[in-house]
Structure formats: C-alpha cells, structure tokens
Amino acid sequence: MNEARRDPPLAEADPELWQHIRGEDARQRESLRLIASENYVSRAVLEASATTLTNKYAEGYPGRRYYEGMDFVDPIENLAIARARALFGADHANVQPYSGSPANLAVLLGLCKPGDTTMGLALPAGGHLTHGWKVSATGIYYKSVQYGVRRDDHRIDMDEVRSLAREHRPKLIWVGHSAYPRILDFPAFAEIAAEVGAHLVADIAHVAGLVAGGVHPNPVPHCAAVTTTTHKTLRGPRGGLILCKAEHAAAIDKAVFPGLQGGPHNHTTAAKAVAFAEAATPAFAAYAKQIVVNAQALAEHLLARGYTLISGGTDNHLLLIDLTNKGISGRVAATALNRCGIELNGNSIPFDPRKPFDPSGIRIGLASLTSRGLVASHMAEVAALIDEGVLAAAASNGEPDAALCARMKARVAEFLAPMPAPGL
Ligand SMILES: *Cc1c(COP(=O)(O)O)cnc(C)c1O
Numbered sequence: 348m349n350e351a352r353r354d355p356p357l358a359e360a361d362p363e364l365w366q367h368i369r370g371e372d373a374r375q376r377e378s379l380r381l382i383a384s385e386n387y388v389s390r391a392v393l394e395a396s397a398t399t400l401t402n403k404y405a406e407g408y409p410g411r412r413y414y415e416g417m418d419f420v421d422p423i424e425n426l427a428i429a430r431a432r433a434l435f436g437a438d439h440a441n442v443q444p445y446s447g448s449p450a451n452l453a454v455l456l457g458l459c460k461p462g463d464t465t466m467g468l469a470l471p472a473g474g475h476l477t478h479g480w481k482v483s484a485t486g487i488y489y490k491s492v493q494y495g496v497r498r499d500d501h502r503i504d505m506d507e508v509r510s511l512a513r514e515h516r517p518k519l520i521w522v523g524h525s526a527y528p529r530i531l532d533f534p535a536f537a538e539i540a541a542e543v544g545a546h547l548v549a550d551i552a553h554v555a556g557l558v559a560g561g562v563h564p565n566p567v568p569h570c571a572a573v574t575t576t577t578h579k580t581l582r583g584p585r586g587g588l589i590l591c592k593a594e595h596a597a598a599i600d601k602a603v604f605p606g607l608q609g610g611p612h613n614h615t616t617a618a619k620a621v622a623f624a625e626a627a628t629p630a631f632a633a634y635a636k637q638i639v640v641n642a643q644a645l646a647e648h649l650l651a652r653g654y655t656l657i658s659g660g661t662d663n664h665l666l667l668i669d670l671t672n673k674g675i676s677g678r679v680a681a682t683a684l685n686r687c688g689i690e691l692n693g694n695s696i697p698f699d700p701r702k703p704f705d706p707s708g709i710r711i712g713l714a715s716l717t718s719r720g721l722v723a724s725h726m727a728e729v730a731a732l733i734d735e736g737v738l739a740a741a742a743s744n745g746e747p748d749a750a751l752c753a754r755m756k757a758r759v760a761e762f763l764a765p766m767p768a769p770g771l
Contacts, residue, residue: 376771377760379732381691383553383665383712384525386582387719387769388622395621396584400613408600423617430623434559435567437590442619443603443611444587447552447576450603451477452484454572454589457602458546459518461488466511466545467521468503469493471695471703473667475550478521492517496527496697501658503527505535512543522566523550523574526694526710528642528661530563537569546571554663555588556580556714559626560635563663571595580638580664580714582631583622586615634717638664641713644723648730657696657708666711669696675741678705683740683747687755689732719766728762 358365375387400420406413409421409428424442431440444450459465465485467478472495476483479491492515497504512520522536533549540547549566555575557563566573572591577583591599604611625631642661649668650656657667670677677693684691694710701707716729736755739747 372771376768377688377756377763379689379729379759379763380715381689381711381713381733383692383710383714384576384579385712386579386714387771388578388582388584388618389625389769391621391625392582392584392618393770395618396614398614398617400617403613404610405613406604406610408604420613420616423613423620424611427616427620427623430620430627431588431590434623434627435565435573435590437567437573438593439591439596439599441589441591441599441603442586442616443608444574444589445608445612445615446585446587447475447550447574448477448587449607450574450576450587450589451475451550453599453602453607454548454574455485455489455519456606457598458548458571458595459489462490463518464490464492464515465519465521466492466494466508466515466517468524468527469495471699472496472503472697473524473527474521475523475525475552478523478550498698501697502529503531505532505539508536509539509542512539512545516543517545519546519548521548521550522570523552525553526665526667528656528658528663528665528667530662531566533564533566533569549573550575552576553579553665553712556582556626556631557635557638557663560632560638562635562639572599577619577622580635580712581622581626582634582714582718583626584615584618586612586619588619637722638713638717640723641717641721641726642666644726645711645713645729648727649733652730652734654734664712664714667694667696668709668711669707670709670737671707673737673741675737675745676701676705677708679745680737680740681709683743683745684733684736686752687732687736687739687747688759689736689755691733715768719763719768721766732759732762 404414405420409424427442428440465479468474470480477485479486494508520540537547547570549570552575554563558565575588577586646660655669681693691709691711693706694708695703695706696708699707
C-alpha cells in the first residue's frame, strides 16, 4: 500500500497512547472499583462506540436533518429514542445530550428564561453542581434556591422544600442527587411543584439503572422532564438523555439543538441504543436488584466495623461514610486506598465542617462490582479490604508503606480474578 494511505492499528500508529490505554484496562481489571458514578460497560456497548458513525455529521433530528447521508444514522437514532421511551415509559426522548451536565442546561434553556428562580438540593447535602450551585452556569444564569437535608437523620426535609417553594415560587424544581443514599419521594415533590406552579424535573443520573431495573421508583409519571447520564448505574456509554412529557417535547428538542449543541455524537447514540436494549432485559433487572442487596450487605459489614453511615444505611447503590471517628479525612483516605488498589472518592458529608477539597467523608458505589458478578457473600471481604486500608492510612498519616500497599493490591487483584469484568 502507498505510504500515505497506510492505516495501521493503534498499537502501531501510536504505541505510547496504546500503552496508556492498555494500562487503564489492567487497572480496571485489577482494582476494586467503588466510585459510585462509574461502571463497566459491555463489550457490545464498547463496540458500538468505536465505529465509523463518529465520521458523520447529523445536525437536526431524524427526518429533519441539515446534512445528507442519513440512511443509517436516522434509523439508529430512532431506535435509541424508541428504546429509551419504552424503558422509562416516557412520551418523548431526546438522546442527543453530550452528557449529564449539558442535558440539565438544555432543560433549563427549554423550560425557563434566564434569571428565573430554580430550586435544587445543595451540593454539600448530596446535590449536583448543575442543580443551581453557585459556581455552575445553572447558578450563574438562573436565580437558585437550595434545599438541604435534616441534621438528625440526613433525609431531605420535605417541610423545608415546601416552605422554600411557597416563599420563592420557583419556575423549576430539581429532584436528584449524586450522593444521597435514600429513595427520593417523587410524588411529594410533584405535589409541591403543582402547588407553586413549578416544573418538576428529576435528574436520575445516579439511579437510572435502578429505575430501569425496577428497584427505585420511576419519576417519569410525576415530572415535566427527567434527565440522566447514560454511563452510571445505567451502564451505557458516556452521555446524556432527556425524557419529557409530550407538551415539552418541542421546547426540549429546540433547546438541545440548535439551542446548546451542534451535531449529535452518532457513535454514542448507537451505544446508548445498545445499552437501553440491555437495560430492558431480565438480566439487567437482576443486576439492579443485586446492586441494592450488595450495597446493603456492605453497609452492615461496615457498621459492624464501627463506621458512621450518613442516614444510617442505604436504599440505593451508594454509601456515604463519615470518617471523623477514624481520625482521617476523606481525601487522605481515598488517596491512600487508591495506592492499595481500592478506588473510591473523598466526599463532603451533610454539614461537613471540612472544606470540599478535603472533606470528612468517602462515597462508595456498588454498580461496578455488581457488574463483575460480586454478590452479598463477597461483601465481608470488600469491607475488610476497605477497613484495613483506612486503618493503615490513619495509622500512617495517609502514607501507608509501599510494601503494605503492594500486598493489598495483590490481594485485591487475586480476590477479583475469578470475576472477570465485562468489556475487558
Ligand atoms: C453525574 C451527574 C451529572 C453530570 O453528568 P456529567 O455526564 O458528568 O456531565 C448530573 N447530575 C447528576 C445528579 C449527576 O450525578
């Protein structure tokens, strides 16, 4: 072949980059992945992501595009839309948002005017930046009122939500979280939104897989719109999704394109379609159920080892742990655990006296381990590994010695080896 036309595989074309990617594969295979927003996608999802669909421009919507050559892109997007609607029982689905944050911005653009008042769960109480936190565009271009959780039981205070809504008359109320271990009461939020004339929007980025699998209530019947990422418990490619009532379909579509985005990422749309089909299977429902069983089993083992769980336990895929009584901050613990092959993140806890960059807590999610096939009986060992790592980190001021880290890493890899990760 002509030298200019050579088309070598990545390993040959860019060995340095290829090495890094294979390194990441090995890291994901061998570490105890407990980051609550992460997962392992299937081989089928990975395959759909890495396709020639990335070459195609498709501004617009199926049947109404600004470019030619939509023979395959239109049916692919239509499949993704139909599968998303069926999975969540929604009137309308927009599968084009590049990720969760742009999906939320698109909903604001579609349903509010700049300067309108919105309400959302505060970041330190487990909310997301894009629900109106002050450094986010959603808190800069919109007036934002934030609600919290109660000090005694760490549950969302519906009395506070109601009184703030009556006082501020928001145009839109967010319900959703990135670090709240309990079920959300969508009907109660819907009642308050109706009373004050607000659009209720649920952001189920973290729990979408649990909703699809039938182990968390579905907000769709109660909300004007529902947003989600597709890559957390839903186990699809990195991306976003908006579901809405028929009456808001035109406004939402117009907000996503041309309001906020240009051409959709068709390779990602295809991978979303694959993930939505997977999420409709009995195997996925079993996975969703197992996530909650695993989270609750791990909670019991950690409570028995003297850990303080925010809200006392969990109803979903995540645990939020206050490490104050262990004498170590969340960030220092997370960094030390990572050196031992245990991957989780430091996280603020409600009413955290420490700064967000070095908070008091850690957050743990069970989606990735459940995707590997771990069940409740494995959780004693998971708790033991976390506990040994935390105790070693606390005893060494966050600097456990290299030999100990190496031993723990080997133990983690050996523990996980019989349960191969999907996609790898
Ligand atoms: C993760 C998350 C998002 C943002 O998703 P990105 O894809 O990272 O932009 C939005 N909302 C909630 C509640 C999330 O947890």
